[in-house]
Amino acid sequence: MKNSSLRFRFAPSPTGALHIGGIRTALYNYLLAKKLGGTFILRIEDTDQSRYVEGAEKYIIDSLKWCGITPAEGPGFGGEFGPYRQSERTAIYDEYIAKLILSGHAYYAFDTSEELEKYRTEAENTSRPFKYDSFTRLQLNNSLALPPETVKEYLEKNMPYTVRLKVPEDESIHVQDKIRGEVIFHSQELDDKVLRKADGLPTYHLANVVDDHLMGISHVIRGEEWLPSTAHHVLLYRAFGLEDNMPEFAHLPLILKPTGNGKLSKRDGVKLGIPVFPISWVGESEESSFTGFREAGFLPEAMLNFLAFLGWNPGTEQEIFTIDQLVEAFDIAHIGKAGARFDYEKAKWFNQQYIIHSSPENLANLLLPLLPEKYKPVSQDYLISFCKLMQERVVTINDFFENGYYFFEPVHTFDTKNIAKKWSPALKQTIQNLIEKWSACSPFNQEQIQLSFDTFMQDNQLKTGDILPVFRIGLAGTMKGPAVFDLIELWGMQEVSNRMNKAFDHFDKTLLS
RNA sequence: GGCCCGUUCGUCUAGGGGUUAGGACGCAGGAUUUUCAUUCCUGUAACACGGGUUCGAUUCCCGUACGGGCUACCA
Numbered sequence: 001m002k003n004s005s006l007r008f009r010f011a012p013s014p015t016g017a018l019h020i021g022g023i024r025t026a027l028y029n030y031l032l033a034k035k036l037g038g039t040f041i042l043r044i045e046d047t048d049q050s051r052y053v054e055g056a057e058k059y060i061i062d063s064l065k066w067c068g069i070t071p072a073e074g075p076g077f078g079g080e081f082g083p084y085r086q087s088e089r090t091a092i093y094d095e096y097i098a099k100l101i102l103s104g105h106a107y108y109a110f111d112t113s114e115e116l117e118k119y120r121t122e123a124e125n126t127s128r129p130f131k132y133d134s135f136t137r138l139q140l141n142n143s144l145a146l147p148p149e150t151v152k153e154y155l156e157k158n159m160p161y162t163v164r165l166k167v168p169e170d171e172s173i174h175v176q177d178k179i180r181g182e183v184i185f186h187s188q189e190l191d192d193k194v195l196r197k198a199d200g201l202p203t204y205h206l207a208n209v210v211d212d213h214l215m216g217i218s219h220v221i222r223g224e225e226w227l228p229s230t231a232h233h234v235l236l237y238r239a240f241g242l243e244d245n246m247p248e249f250a251h252l253p254l255i256l257k258p259t260g261n262g263k264l265s266k267r268d269g270v271k272l273g274i275p276v277f278p279i280s281w282v283g284e285s286e287e288s289s290f291t292g293f294r295e296a297g298f299l300p301e302a303m304l305n306f307l308a309f310l311g312w313n314p315g316t317e318q319e320i321f322t323i324d325q326l327v328e329a330f331d332i333a334h335i336g337k338a339g340a341r342f343d344y345e346k347a348k349w350f351n352q353q354y355i356i357h358s359s360p361e362n363l364a365n366l367l368l369p370l371l372p373e374k375y376k377p378v379s380q381d382y383l384i385s386f387c388k389l390m391q392e393r394v395v396t397i398n399d400f401f402e403n404g405y406y407f408f409e410p411v412h413t414f415d416t417k418n419i420a421k422k423w424s425p426a427l428k429q430t431i432q433n434l435i436e437k438w439s440a441c442s443p444f445n446q447e448q449i450q451l452s453f454d455t456f457m458q459d460n461q462l463k464t465g466d467i468l469p470v471f472r473i474g475l476a477g478t479m480k481g482p483a484v485f486d487l488i489e490l491w492g493m494q495e496v497s498n499r500m501n502k503a504f505d506h507f508d509k510t511l512l513s
Numbered sequence: 514g515g516c517c518c519g520u521u522c523g524u525c526u527a528g529g530g531g532u533u534a535g536g537a538c539g540c541a542g543g544a545u546u547u548u549c550a551u552u553c554c555u556g557u558a559a560c561a562c563g564g565g566u567u568c569g570a571u572u573c574c575c576g577u578a579c580g581g582g583c584u585a586c587c588a
Binding site: 011012013015045047048050051109111112113116117120125127128129131160162164177180183184185186189190191194196197198199201203204205208223224225226227228229231251253254256258261262263306309310311313315316317319336337338339340341342343345346347348349350352356390391392393394403418464465467468469471472478479480481482483484485 | 527
């Protein structure tokens with residue numbers, strides 16, 4: 001079902017870490033491309049050299065790779081429509097800008113940033129704020145207002161200039177948005193956007209339109225913050241004579257802050273102690289470094305599932321979707337219009353569900369490289385058993401070690417208050433007897449251990465509640481965790497005996513004073 | 514300020530002219546469990562407001578309020 005005419009792009013700027021809003025945009029593009037048999041493309045929009053951040057492009061690619069939504073075309077991924085970095089395409093943009101000037105759709109402007117800034121502050125408190133548009137451009141320093149000789153002279157003297165779009169005076173611009181329907185803008189409201197900056201590089205608007213066209217992009221799916229400037233983009237397509245071949249537009253609702261007002265921002269993560277990035281970003285200082293979902297112990301599939309539902313739903317009551325199922329179910333029609341608040345609790349729930357439904361083997365493979373070095377080495381089988389016992393008791397991957405460290409090293413904290421009333425040195429002999437009885441279990445498994453325990457309790461007229469909690473604390477140090485009999489089966493009697501003997505000393509010391 | 518977009522439980526959302534307004538997270542209670550967790554059950558809680566249109570509006574239209582975005586030689 002390959003359809004080479006359906007091309008979707010994710011076009012981030014390498015200005016630092018990319019938060020999950022960007023990942024969601026990438027995901028939606030990827031999902032649609034896969035579903036429709038189209039192509040998912042990565043384009044790096046690095047036209048602002050002042051905001052360029054070293055390593056940001058690598059971060060974007062690493063993030064996409066971790067998520068498993070890798071582009072079929074892009075820098076480092078090949079493709080016939082490259083280069084895929086805008087900074088490597090300046091000659092192309094110049095060509096298109098020249099066309100626009102020739103056809104009268106764009107003009108040279110010699111006003112400096114300082115001058116424009118001055119106009120703006122002067123008009124700040126008036127009823128009509130300064131805007132570079134059809135009302136003001138004839139009073140400004142540009143090739144529309146200046147005599148041709150002066151323009152020629154300026155150009156020959158290499159005077160710095162920008163190129164601006166000549167927005168028509170009185171036109172309605174109709175944007176067809178797949179999510180919002182028809183959105184109408186009036187050209188009087190639009191300013192003459194800069195197309196080419198004084199440094200010779202294009203602005204987003206020009207590069208974006210040229211590249212989408214040249215790269216054969218059929219669908220532009222991006223955040224809602226781009227909706228207002230889409231009017232300019234339509235004007236550009238029109239100026240190039242490409243209006244009939246414009247891509248389809250879909251503007252996604254924004255992801256909002258977990259609390260408070262506004263859209264989700266980079267700072268929100270550290271402020272609330274939650275990840276808002278896919279993977280960690282190491283900045284120059286601590287303030288500019290962030291942790292990610294990966295470091296917080298999330299499975300990429302779970303994060304993606306969570307993200308997919310922030311602004312989209314399948315129209316059914318199913319919530320857990322594999323990537324393949326998302327590809328199958330995804331559609332633009334079910335994308336919402338309103339901003340969606342980021343809900344970390346829900347994200348954790350998705351992750352928990354994914355861990356519970358993963359195979360222990362799979363989890364063991366994930367955990368193996370994360371095993372702290374101080375832990376004694378363990379076999380693959382042991383790790384698998386550990387995962388089987390713990391997977392219903394964790395929310396993140398990190399919880400495995402946080403809650404289950406005692407599978408790999410001696411108990412370091414005994415939560416003895418739960419057995420304070422039960423403990424007496426006399427119990428030691430009872431426990432020794434029980435351990436001896438267990439040693440005879442054959443086969444040595446959880447069922448037999450349980451059976452043996454039950455008869456022992458009956459024979460000695462003891463209650464489960466008197467003995468088992470002592471074992472729990474003795475073996476694991478905590479009241480929380482897997483069934484005691486499962487631990488015993490996994491560890492064997494020698495280990496159990498060692499642990500209990502160590503615990504006895506501790507119990508005596510802390511509980512008998 | 515101007516322009517554009519939006520508004521269903523606290524949160525993510527389904528729905529759509531006549532419904533007991535459905536699900537999920539969270540929270541609360543209960544069952545199961547030697548603990549914790551899982552699982553299951555129950556409960557909690559919403560159509561922003563005001564006008565129309567209509568026999569009937571949460572659903573359609575218009576206002577208002579509120580929220581969001583844009584308003585740079587940033588993307």
